[in-house]
Amino acid sequence: xxxxxxxxxxxxxxxxxxxxxxxxxxxxxxxxxxxxxxxxxxxxxxxxxxxxxxxxxxxxxxxxxxxxxxxxxxxxxxxxxxxxxxxxxxxxxxxxxxxxxxxxxxxxxxxxxxxxxxxxxxxxxxxxxxxxxxxxxxxxxxxxxxxxxxxxxxxxxxxxxxxxxxxxxxxxxxxxxxxxxxxxxxxxxxxxxxxxxxxxxxxxxxxxxxxxxxxxxxxxxxxxxxxxxxxxxxxxxxxxxxxxxxxxxxxxxxxxxxxxxxxxxxxxxxxxxxxxxxxxxxxxxxxxxxxxxxxxxxxxxxxxxxxxxxxxxxxx
Numbered sequence: 001x002x003x004x005x006x007x008x009x010x011x012x013x014x015x016x017x018x019x020x021x022x023x024x025x026x027x028x029x030x031x032x033x034x035x036x037x038x039x040x041x042x043x044x045x046x047x048x049x050x051x052x053x054x055x056x057x058x059x060x061x062x063x064x065x066x067x068x069x070x071x072x073x074x075x076x077x078x079x080x081x082x083x084x085x086x087x088x089x090x091x092x093x094x095x096x097x098x099x100x101x102x103x104x105x106x107x108x109x110x111x112x113x114x115x116x117x118x119x120x121x122x123x124x125x126x127x128x129x130x131x132x133x134x135x136x137x138x139x140x141x142x143x144x145x146x147x148x149x150x151x152x153x154x155x156x157x158x159x160x161x162x163x164x165x166x167x168x169x170x171x172x173x174x175x176x177x178x179x180x181x182x183x184x185x186x187x188x189x190x191x192x193x194x195x196x197x198x199x200x201x202x203x204x205x206x207x208x209x210x211x212x213x214x215x216x217x218x219x220x221x222x223x224x225x226x227x228x229x230x231x232x233x234x235x236x237x238x239x240x241x242x243x244x245x246x247x248x249x250x251x252x253x254x255x256x257x258x259x260x261x262x263x264x265x266x267x268x269x270x271x272x273x274x275x276x277x278x279x280x281x282x283x284x285x286x287x288x289x290x291x292x293x294x295x296x297x298x299x300x301x302x303x304x305x306x307x308x309x310x311x312x313x314x315x316x
Contacts, residue, residue: 010034010041010116011098013089015082016058017048019103023057027071029109037113043071045103046089049079055310062312069313077309084306086163086185090172099166100185107164111201115166118197124171125189125196128164130203164201165189181299237285244281 014026027043034041047055058073065071074088086100097119101107107128115126163186167175174192175185 007040008097008120009095010039010112011093011095012041012043012112013046013086013093013098013100014043014103015046015048015085015089015100016050016054016103017079017082017085018050018052018054020050020053020057022104023054023061026103026105027061029105030112033109033112037116039113039116042069042095044089044092045071045073046085047073047075048082048085049076059312071312073312074308075310077307080306082163083183083185087176087183088306088308090176093169093172095169097166097168098172099164101164106203107162108201111164111199112166114199118199119166119168122195123197124168124194125192126166127189127196127198128162129198129200130162130164131200162186168194170194181303181305182295183305237288240281240285244278247277 012030016023023045030041030043045058047058055073055075058071058075062071062073072092074092076085076088089100090098097116099112099115101109101112111128115128118126167189171189171192171194174194175188178188
Protein backbone atom coordinates (compact mmCIF):
# COMPACT_ATOMS: atom_id res chain seq x y z
CA UNK A 1 0.00 0.00 0.00
CA UNK A 2 1.37 3.39 -1.03
CA UNK A 3 2.22 5.85 1.71
CA UNK A 4 0.43 9.18 1.48
CA UNK A 5 2.44 12.34 2.09
CA UNK A 6 1.58 16.00 2.07
CA UNK A 7 4.49 16.78 -0.24
CA UNK A 8 3.54 17.58 -3.84
CA UNK A 9 4.61 14.99 -6.39
CA UNK A 10 6.52 16.03 -9.51
CA UNK A 11 6.22 13.81 -12.58
CA UNK A 12 9.01 13.86 -15.16
CA UNK A 13 8.22 12.65 -18.68
CA UNK A 14 11.14 11.43 -20.78
CA UNK A 15 10.36 10.37 -24.38
CA UNK A 16 13.10 8.03 -25.60
CA UNK A 17 14.03 6.73 -29.05
CA UNK A 18 17.18 4.60 -29.30
CA UNK A 19 18.56 6.10 -26.09
CA UNK A 20 19.93 2.98 -24.36
CA UNK A 21 23.14 4.78 -23.39
CA UNK A 22 21.29 7.71 -21.81
CA UNK A 23 18.75 5.93 -19.59
CA UNK A 24 21.04 5.21 -16.62
CA UNK A 25 22.73 8.59 -16.89
CA UNK A 26 19.35 10.36 -16.90
CA UNK A 27 18.17 8.56 -13.74
CA UNK A 28 21.45 9.15 -11.89
CA UNK A 29 21.43 12.86 -12.72
CA UNK A 30 17.76 13.36 -11.84
CA UNK A 31 18.22 11.56 -8.52
CA UNK A 32 21.20 13.74 -7.63
CA UNK A 33 19.46 17.01 -8.49
CA UNK A 34 15.98 16.35 -7.08
CA UNK A 35 16.91 14.45 -3.94
CA UNK A 36 19.31 17.25 -3.03
CA UNK A 37 16.37 19.68 -3.25
CA UNK A 38 14.09 17.23 -1.37
CA UNK A 39 11.55 17.14 -4.21
CA UNK A 40 9.30 14.09 -4.31
CA UNK A 41 9.20 12.86 -7.91
CA UNK A 42 8.42 10.05 -10.32
CA UNK A 43 10.02 9.38 -13.72
CA UNK A 44 7.93 8.25 -16.69
CA UNK A 45 9.88 6.91 -19.67
CA UNK A 46 8.08 6.46 -22.99
CA UNK A 47 10.01 4.27 -25.42
CA UNK A 48 8.94 5.43 -28.87
CA UNK A 49 9.49 2.12 -30.67
CA UNK A 50 13.27 1.96 -30.17
CA UNK A 51 15.30 -0.64 -32.08
CA UNK A 52 18.01 -0.97 -29.44
CA UNK A 53 17.93 -1.94 -25.74
CA UNK A 54 16.24 1.24 -24.57
CA UNK A 55 13.23 -0.47 -22.99
CA UNK A 56 15.39 -3.16 -21.38
CA UNK A 57 17.45 -0.39 -19.74
CA UNK A 58 14.24 1.33 -18.59
CA UNK A 59 12.97 -1.90 -17.05
CA UNK A 60 16.34 -2.42 -15.38
CA UNK A 61 16.18 1.02 -13.77
CA UNK A 62 12.56 0.48 -12.75
CA UNK A 63 13.32 -2.85 -11.07
CA UNK A 64 16.38 -1.42 -9.30
CA UNK A 65 14.55 1.59 -7.86
CA UNK A 66 14.25 1.34 -4.04
CA UNK A 67 10.99 3.31 -4.18
CA UNK A 68 8.11 1.39 -5.86
CA UNK A 69 6.68 3.05 -8.97
CA UNK A 70 9.20 5.91 -8.84
CA UNK A 71 10.46 4.85 -12.28
CA UNK A 72 7.90 3.60 -14.78
CA UNK A 73 8.30 2.78 -18.44
CA UNK A 74 5.90 2.40 -21.34
CA UNK A 75 6.81 1.05 -24.74
CA UNK A 76 4.91 2.12 -27.86
CA UNK A 77 4.13 -0.55 -30.44
CA UNK A 78 6.12 1.34 -33.08
CA UNK A 79 7.75 4.70 -33.67
CA UNK A 80 4.82 7.14 -33.49
CA UNK A 81 7.02 10.21 -33.12
CA UNK A 82 8.05 12.42 -30.22
CA UNK A 83 4.73 14.26 -30.07
CA UNK A 84 2.81 11.01 -29.56
CA UNK A 85 5.35 9.86 -26.95
CA UNK A 86 4.85 13.05 -24.96
CA UNK A 87 1.07 12.66 -25.00
CA UNK A 88 1.47 9.04 -23.89
CA UNK A 89 3.52 10.28 -20.94
CA UNK A 90 0.95 12.93 -20.02
CA UNK A 91 -1.72 10.23 -19.82
CA UNK A 92 0.34 8.38 -17.20
CA UNK A 93 1.05 11.32 -14.88
CA UNK A 94 0.21 10.80 -11.20
CA UNK A 95 1.86 13.96 -9.90
CA UNK A 96 0.53 17.40 -9.04
CA UNK A 97 2.61 18.83 -11.87
CA UNK A 98 4.92 17.47 -14.53
CA UNK A 99 8.05 18.40 -16.43
CA UNK A 100 8.53 17.27 -20.02
CA UNK A 101 12.16 17.01 -21.09
CA UNK A 102 14.54 15.21 -23.45
CA UNK A 103 16.04 11.89 -22.38
CA UNK A 104 19.52 13.00 -23.48
CA UNK A 105 19.36 15.80 -20.85
CA UNK A 106 19.98 18.59 -23.34
CA UNK A 107 17.18 20.04 -21.24
CA UNK A 108 19.17 20.56 -18.02
CA UNK A 109 17.83 18.85 -14.87
CA UNK A 110 19.47 21.66 -12.85
CA UNK A 111 16.67 23.96 -14.05
CA UNK A 112 13.90 21.75 -12.65
CA UNK A 113 14.10 23.01 -9.02
CA UNK A 114 13.69 26.57 -10.27
CA UNK A 115 10.67 25.57 -12.36
CA UNK A 116 9.20 23.66 -9.43
CA UNK A 117 9.72 26.67 -7.17
CA UNK A 118 7.82 28.90 -9.61
CA UNK A 119 5.00 26.35 -9.67
CA UNK A 120 4.85 26.47 -5.86
CA UNK A 121 4.51 30.26 -6.16
CA UNK A 122 1.33 29.74 -8.19
CA UNK A 123 2.42 29.57 -11.83
CA UNK A 124 0.62 26.83 -13.76
CA UNK A 125 2.87 26.79 -16.84
CA UNK A 126 6.62 27.38 -16.74
CA UNK A 127 8.11 27.62 -20.22
CA UNK A 128 11.73 26.74 -20.84
CA UNK A 129 13.22 29.26 -23.27
CA UNK A 130 16.43 27.99 -24.80
CA UNK A 131 19.61 29.96 -25.22
CA UNK A 132 21.16 28.42 -28.30
CA UNK A 133 24.09 26.09 -27.79
CA UNK A 134 26.59 24.72 -30.29
CA UNK A 135 24.07 23.85 -32.99
CA UNK A 136 24.82 23.95 -36.69
CA UNK A 137 24.21 27.15 -38.62
CA UNK A 138 21.61 25.38 -40.79
CA UNK A 139 19.73 24.15 -37.71
CA UNK A 140 19.72 27.62 -36.13
CA UNK A 141 18.53 29.19 -39.39
CA UNK A 142 15.71 26.67 -39.88
CA UNK A 143 14.62 26.89 -36.23
CA UNK A 144 14.63 30.68 -36.33
CA UNK A 145 12.49 30.76 -39.48
CA UNK A 146 10.06 28.16 -38.09
CA UNK A 147 9.49 29.88 -34.75
CA UNK A 148 9.19 33.35 -36.25
CA UNK A 149 6.73 32.02 -38.81
CA UNK A 150 4.54 30.07 -36.38
CA UNK A 151 4.64 32.94 -33.86
CA UNK A 152 3.40 35.42 -36.44
CA UNK A 153 0.76 33.01 -37.79
CA UNK A 154 -0.58 31.84 -34.43
CA UNK A 155 -0.39 35.12 -32.52
CA UNK A 156 1.66 33.54 -29.69
CA UNK A 157 5.25 34.50 -28.94
CA UNK A 158 6.88 31.10 -29.36
CA UNK A 159 10.37 32.29 -30.30
CA UNK A 160 13.02 30.02 -28.77
CA UNK A 161 10.34 27.90 -27.07
CA UNK A 162 10.88 24.18 -26.52
CA UNK A 163 9.23 21.04 -25.19
CA UNK A 164 11.01 21.64 -21.88
CA UNK A 165 8.27 22.97 -19.64
CA UNK A 166 6.45 22.42 -16.39
CA UNK A 167 2.66 21.99 -16.40
CA UNK A 168 0.23 22.00 -13.51
CA UNK A 169 -2.16 19.00 -13.25
CA UNK A 170 -5.04 21.27 -14.19
CA UNK A 171 -3.27 22.24 -17.42
CA UNK A 172 -2.50 18.58 -18.15
CA UNK A 173 -6.19 17.69 -17.74
CA UNK A 174 -7.19 20.44 -20.17
CA UNK A 175 -4.63 19.29 -22.75
CA UNK A 176 -5.77 15.68 -22.48
CA UNK A 177 -9.39 16.75 -23.02
CA UNK A 178 -8.51 17.99 -26.52
CA UNK A 179 -9.62 15.48 -29.15
CA UNK A 180 -7.37 16.43 -32.05
CA UNK A 181 -5.03 13.68 -33.28
CA UNK A 182 -2.29 15.82 -34.85
CA UNK A 183 -1.64 17.78 -31.67
CA UNK A 184 1.26 20.25 -31.47
CA UNK A 185 2.24 20.01 -27.80
CA UNK A 186 4.52 23.04 -27.84
CA UNK A 187 1.83 25.25 -29.36
CA UNK A 188 -1.11 23.92 -27.36
CA UNK A 189 0.65 24.67 -24.08
CA UNK A 190 0.50 28.33 -25.16
CA UNK A 191 -3.04 28.03 -26.50
CA UNK A 192 -4.63 26.72 -23.27
CA UNK A 193 -3.45 29.81 -21.41
CA UNK A 194 -3.34 29.76 -17.58
CA UNK A 195 -0.88 31.69 -15.43
CA UNK A 196 2.53 31.24 -17.02
CA UNK A 197 6.11 32.41 -16.75
CA UNK A 198 9.43 31.68 -18.46
CA UNK A 199 12.95 30.70 -17.54
CA UNK A 200 16.00 30.62 -19.78
CA UNK A 201 18.27 27.60 -20.04
CA UNK A 202 21.42 26.72 -21.94
CA UNK A 203 21.04 23.74 -24.27
CA UNK A 204 23.24 20.98 -22.88
CA UNK A 205 25.67 18.76 -24.74
CA UNK A 206 24.66 15.13 -25.33
CA UNK A 207 26.83 12.79 -23.28
CA UNK A 208 26.12 9.73 -25.42
CA UNK A 209 25.16 9.01 -29.06
CA UNK A 210 24.03 11.51 -31.68
CA UNK A 211 20.82 13.47 -32.17
CA UNK A 212 18.10 11.53 -34.03
CA UNK A 213 16.95 14.66 -35.86
CA UNK A 214 18.04 15.55 -39.39
CA UNK A 215 17.07 18.33 -41.76
CA UNK A 216 14.37 16.28 -43.52
CA UNK A 217 12.83 15.31 -40.18
CA UNK A 218 12.90 18.89 -38.89
CA UNK A 219 11.34 20.19 -42.12
CA UNK A 220 8.52 17.64 -41.92
CA UNK A 221 8.02 18.40 -38.23
CA UNK A 222 7.82 22.14 -38.92
CA UNK A 223 5.45 21.78 -41.88
CA UNK A 224 3.09 19.41 -40.05
CA UNK A 225 2.89 21.66 -37.01
CA UNK A 226 2.32 24.85 -38.99
CA UNK A 227 -0.50 23.20 -40.93
CA UNK A 228 -1.89 21.44 -37.86
CA UNK A 229 -1.82 24.44 -35.53
CA UNK A 230 -2.91 27.34 -37.74
CA UNK A 231 -5.05 27.91 -40.83
CA UNK A 232 -2.96 30.88 -41.92
CA UNK A 233 -1.35 29.03 -44.89
CA UNK A 234 -4.83 28.79 -46.42
CA UNK A 235 -4.73 32.56 -46.72
CA UNK A 236 -1.82 32.10 -49.11
CA UNK A 237 -4.32 30.60 -51.57
CA UNK A 238 -6.41 33.78 -51.39
CA UNK A 239 -3.26 35.89 -51.75
CA UNK A 240 -2.17 33.95 -54.83
CA UNK A 241 -5.66 34.34 -56.33
CA UNK A 242 -5.65 38.11 -55.74
CA UNK A 243 -2.12 38.42 -57.13
CA UNK A 244 -3.00 36.49 -60.28
CA UNK A 245 -6.18 38.53 -60.72
CA UNK A 246 -4.22 41.80 -60.49
CA UNK A 247 -1.61 40.48 -62.93
CA UNK A 248 -4.36 39.41 -65.34
CA UNK A 249 -6.04 42.85 -65.17
CA UNK A 250 -2.73 44.63 -65.81
CA UNK A 251 -1.93 42.28 -68.70
CA UNK A 252 -5.46 42.71 -70.10
CA UNK A 253 -5.21 46.52 -69.99
CA UNK A 254 -1.79 46.41 -71.65
CA UNK A 255 -3.13 44.15 -74.41
CA UNK A 256 -6.17 46.39 -75.01
CA UNK A 257 -4.04 49.55 -75.15
CA UNK A 258 -1.66 47.95 -77.64
CA UNK A 259 -4.60 46.80 -79.76
CA UNK A 260 -6.20 50.28 -79.83
CA UNK A 261 -2.85 51.85 -80.75
CA UNK A 262 -2.51 49.47 -83.66
CA UNK A 263 0.62 47.77 -82.40
CA UNK A 264 1.23 44.18 -83.41
CA UNK A 265 0.79 41.73 -80.56
CA UNK A 266 3.26 38.99 -79.69
CA UNK A 267 0.41 36.75 -78.60
CA UNK A 268 2.13 33.40 -78.30
CA UNK A 269 4.76 34.32 -75.64
CA UNK A 270 2.11 36.24 -73.71
CA UNK A 271 -0.28 33.29 -73.65
CA UNK A 272 2.47 30.88 -72.60
CA UNK A 273 3.59 33.20 -69.80
CA UNK A 274 0.02 33.64 -68.60
CA UNK A 275 -0.63 29.89 -68.62
CA UNK A 276 2.56 29.19 -66.67
CA UNK A 277 1.70 31.87 -64.13
CA UNK A 278 -1.85 30.65 -63.58
CA UNK A 279 -0.81 26.98 -63.65
CA UNK A 280 1.90 27.51 -61.04
CA UNK A 281 -0.48 29.43 -58.80
CA UNK A 282 -3.14 26.74 -59.08
CA UNK A 283 -0.68 23.93 -58.26
CA UNK A 284 0.60 25.76 -55.18
CA UNK A 285 -2.96 26.45 -54.04
CA UNK A 286 -4.02 22.84 -54.58
CA UNK A 287 -0.96 21.64 -52.66
CA UNK A 288 -1.81 23.80 -49.64
CA UNK A 289 -5.46 22.75 -49.72
CA UNK A 290 -4.35 19.12 -50.08
CA UNK A 291 -2.30 19.34 -46.87
CA UNK A 292 -5.36 20.47 -44.94
CA UNK A 293 -7.57 17.81 -46.53
CA UNK A 294 -5.00 15.19 -45.47
CA UNK A 295 -5.12 16.54 -41.89
CA UNK A 296 -8.93 16.44 -41.94
CA UNK A 297 -8.78 12.84 -43.22
CA UNK A 298 -6.47 11.86 -40.35
CA UNK A 299 -8.79 13.47 -37.81
CA UNK A 300 -11.92 11.84 -39.26
CA UNK A 301 -10.38 8.36 -39.08
CA UNK A 302 -10.08 8.84 -35.34
CA UNK A 303 -7.11 6.54 -34.87
CA UNK A 304 -5.33 6.76 -31.50
CA UNK A 305 -2.24 8.95 -31.21
CA UNK A 306 -0.23 5.95 -30.01
CA UNK A 307 -0.51 2.31 -28.92
CA UNK A 308 1.22 1.06 -25.77
CA UNK A 309 2.49 -2.50 -26.27
CA UNK A 310 4.39 -3.04 -23.03
CA UNK A 311 4.89 -1.57 -19.60
CA UNK A 312 7.28 -2.06 -16.71
CA UNK A 313 4.17 -2.72 -14.64
CA UNK A 314 2.17 -5.92 -15.07
CA UNK A 315 -0.91 -4.10 -16.30
CA UNK A 316 -1.01 -1.42 -18.99
